[in-house]
Amino acid sequence: MARYTGPKSKIARKFGEAIFGDDKSFEKKNYPPGQHGNARRRGKKSEYAVQLMEKQKAKYTYGILEKQFRNIFATAKRKEGVTGEVLLQLCESRLDNVVFRMGISPTRRGARQLVSHRHITVNGELVNIPSYALKPGDVIGVREKSKSLQAIQDSLASNSKVYEWITWNSEKKEGTFVSVPERLQIPENIKEQLIVELYSK
Secondary structure, three states: OOOOOOOHHHHHHHHOOOOOOOOHHHHHOOOOOOOOHHHOOOOOOOHHHHHHHHHHHHHHHHOOOHHHHHHHHHHHHHOOOOHHHHHHHHHHOEHHHHHHHOOOOOOHHHHHHHHHOOOEEEOOEEOOOOOOEOOOOOEEEEOHHHOOOHHHHHHHHHOOOOOOOEEEEOOOOEEEEOOOOOHHHOOOOOOHHHHHHHHOO
């Protein structure tokens, strides 16, 4: 699978916000990348360019490729509710995202790797599919053999974020996907309506 593995700061600068988390390089240069830096004149973006930018931001944030993202949108469109909100809820319900939200990994990229390398269980069963769609009540845990991994221990020790829609038991190193998050509970700065407008053309 062709995933973006290049400089994260460059992408963050493109969108004008640290979409991959804390980034010292972005803080120093929080303007778009390019040969002429901040001095380059940038004209007003077209409606299409703004919508495309928002879609790209969502894809990079969740680490999802175009074909997969389009499929998620098609699923969101078929479901009841506001399509844009359902789209983000489906992204948030992915196993790699919930592993990241629980603090088992400090980044979504790292969370995807933990899942792929068979360190994560769902309801006691090993699952190595990052895009696995979780359902309310599912229990996500660290495999017994992987509980001593230093990377996981360090990530959990430094995690201070709490989300209302997931619970975490630090002793058992497992948590529960309590419910699908409401839009207000999703902290990502994504204007999902622009993505809906783009795909609806």
